[in-house]
Amino acid sequence: MIRLGENRYGKSRVRLVRVKRAGDRHDLDEWTVEVLLGGDFSSCFAEGDNSKILPTDTMKNTVYSLARTSSARCIEDFAKELTAFFVNRNPQVTSAEVNISESPWERMVCGGNAQGTAFIQSSRELQTAKVSGGRDGAIEVVAGLDDLLILKTANSAFTGYIKDSLTTLPETRDRLFGTAVSAHWTYASANLPFPALRATVREHLLDAFAGHKSESVQHTLYAMAERVLDKVPEVKDIHLTMPNKHCLLVDLSRFGQDNPNEIFVPIDEPHGYIEARVGRE
Amino acid sequence: MIRLGENRYGKSRVRLVRVKRAGDRHDLDEWTVEVLLGGDFSSCFAEGDNSKILPTDTMKNTVYSLARTSSARCIEDFAKELTAFFVNRNPQVTSAEVNISESPWERMVCGGNAQGTAFIQSSRELQTAKVSGGRDGAIEVVAGLDDLLILKTANSAFTGYIKDSLTTLPETRDRLFGTAVSAHWTYASANLPFPALRATVREHLLDAFAGHKSESVQHTLYAMAERVLDKVPEVKDIHLTMPNKHCLLVDLSRFGQDNPNEIFVPIDEPHGYIEARVGRE
Amino acid sequence: MIRLGENRYGKSRVRLVRVKRAGDRHDLDEWTVEVLLGGDFSSCFAEGDNSKILPTDTMKNTVYSLARTSSARCIEDFAKELTAFFVNRNPQVTSAEVNISESPWERMVCGGNAQGTAFIQSSRELQTAKVSGGRDGAIEVVAGLDDLLILKTANSAFTGYIKDSLTTLPETRDRLFGTAVSAHWTYASANLPFPALRATVREHLLDAFAGHKSESVQHTLYAMAERVLDKVPEVKDIHLTMPNKHCLLVDLSRFGQDNPNEIFVPIDEPHGYIEARVGRE
């Protein structure tokens, strides 16, 4: 017997720009929204019966319509509104998940003055929010960031690891350590000052990375997670992904030159990959 | 108290080209390998103790060394060898996962003749294998394909769905249905003729898509999964992801023209998203 | 004194799907169109006077409107129609260029039968056309292809090059030679059977690559160009770009293994880059 297992559907990459105008000072947000719904949709899959299906086109319309009336100032709050809207309006839906990522527009600064109506997207780092909710009204908020590119040129070692017949990597007490952090942390509550907390978490991540005496990527990843959990009680747990973006020391002795840890080749592939979730007992 | 949760580490994007030479008839494989290990690595995370850490650089070396001696003819079998190697050689490792994707090189055909030493990579579709194994020797093989771009111009409808104040989508009994299929199926055994099974599964997916009277993406996704499970007993379950890559009918009436389902704008965003796992009772 | 130099404007990435229906046998084309216009637009640049500006939005509308009435069966002919339309209708325009690339949809084959209404996009290779025209009615047609991935495992050497104090590359009479060809050829006339010629040119490129005793990428590039010019009199000249996508032999001696030209690491960066135009005297 064939059986439908876990399934969900929705709309991805619903892009939205919102401009709030207060005289000649405007606020600009660019958000990309994804809506994913779960429920008992087996008759749609097995029989082609669409009577319980909210079209994904309507989800898209909902994003725009709610954006007009919403007072949300951050992606976490807008994701909460959307999640609640879909659950409340659709009894056939048992769970809704809304993912939003924010493109980082900032005010342009000209001659020292922050402009009211001109913006620049200086960063590639994405701020994200994932809100999930079910019929019981419980809501979970996960905030995050992707593609935070950081690198340290001191206080990074890698020694004491397993050596065997396939080992060629030399030990080092002084290497470059570059990574593209993805961090996603779950809040203990759904009603929090999200923008301030986001800024705080991000600062602790950077600060822990910069100051750590690193024995490995794992060691530093854990120190970053630990710092956030220590300093931000609103965070329940945090998941970090930190690829090791290797910088290889160039052998210049072939040209009669030394290379005192100065000239490196950064490579994209292969790359190390480290991920862990760190929580509270 | 801070607590390390689920974690793993490894090497990603280890790229490998293997040439087997039999006179002037060569065989060419291009594989991209990922190795991910799990185990008790808490002392590495918490204390910077690397004594249980197999460096990811060694994982990379292992891929190349084993590729030289391996008799594997397909990605499933090479992933099995690698998984077993890492588990057997590393008692501190409790689980290993190896992911391989294959770039689709085919023999070049010139003047009707398949060439012995010239190849063309004509397809963008990726063939994948994921093999996971633990200390108990049990191994799970998941084969798959990504980015299978298919489209049908007939026998696709979408009607009978929920209408509400945010609905603007018109019903249609005749629409274009394009998608980029990701399919990943789990085998009931780890010892099977994988290349032949892969070809069979792929054929059934295409055949079911082409022939289906579709009432929705969900409806067709399920029919494709059902067909595979019906026809290929070696498959235990299958997971399908099928984004709805919309083609919008252009309104030509503004220019005094009709448009009898002929001229469309394909869009990448937003797109519908449908995923489901289908298995056996 | 500030002076406006060369300039042009237009619309890029106008995407179009066209379905022609003859009973249950449909034809499907997916084309991406770019329109670029030149002319005396200095009053627009310098004074903000838009009176000579055809909006790029109207260019987009034109693509869709003409697609409905066009009898063009290939991208070269549709590009010619569009170019003529813009020049004829806009006296302020002195030159128009239309670029079209075609996504390679093919009929799905199920159980040996080519389907009438189901399609698969199996290839990543893009077919392109560039048509330029001016007020004098002269038209130039350049056909091309991009991202043709080919590789040969025999008959490729690289020896006899300059050696100096910075040389580390060993000579070899047997290397892998992989590349991603971009080829763009100019026709001697604008009225030709373009689809048949395209197939012929492509065949000669592949055939020359497969059979060549290569002393370098340059050597093979030239042989491919020469073959096309020898065999296809309708081609006036051809421009080829052939990056050298290196495959590095892995040193397995560190693990006590030999590597008789069997195990390689393909790398994307750095890569060699070779380009040349070859024409007729």
Place this chain on the structure above:
Amino acid sequence: MIRLGENRYGKSRVRLVRVKRAGDRHDLDEWTVEVLLGGDFSSCFAEGDNSKILPTDTMKNTVYSLARTSSARCIEDFAKELTAFFVNRNPQVTSAEVNISESPWERMVCGGNAQGTAFIQSSRELQTAKVSGGRDGAIEVVAGLDDLLILKTANSAFTGYIKDSLTTLPETRDRLFGTAVSAHWTYASANLPFPALRATVREHLLDAFAGHKSESVQHTLYAMAERVLDKVPEVKDIHLTMPNKHCLLVDLSRFGQDNPNEIFVPIDEPHGYIEARVGRE
């Protein structure tokens, strides 16, 4: 008779990280280098004679070797050194071009303090330099930037354009104007304080964009170019590419809502495309 036309070859994507250490204050540069050489290489193309060919592998080695001894502090100066090196050392080379792009690493700021050994790559904007030189010793330096994402929410109009039977775009005195600027400017001399000039040019581009009463993309592009030429006498000419990244006003009237220029859909395709070179008489 077949004839070899314009041609060149070289090495692309040679990636380099350089760390300069002064106690616990390090400087970090990440540069991606391309070397392209021209000359009489016809015997290589036509006959497979490599005796005049400097291998692209040697070019790569050269980049690393020179990086170790170079005192260049910016990409313009390092590109000049490389260009001169290749021309001086290779009599068969008649022209050399070196392109470098710089990844924008900045010092991490923790608790208000700029870190000495920790860096963050916050921006996606690329700084570029192109230096070309020939046997006569003349050198041309073109500095540039790519992917400068800017958007203004006021003082942008588009009216007074051509209307015809294919026009559907409404005129507007108040639209969003977003673009991804590519700017490349040629210096009048090869010996200049490039980093300071780069900063100045960039500031003028932003300032002109922010303050302009725009009647079209062309109008603003010209104002930006004019400003640079007015204010920076060292710049001989400037080439700007400014795609029009459209933000479409969402029609919320279908849901009984107004939309006073507040909710937009940003789209990537299609997009307007405007390019112009502006110089001096």
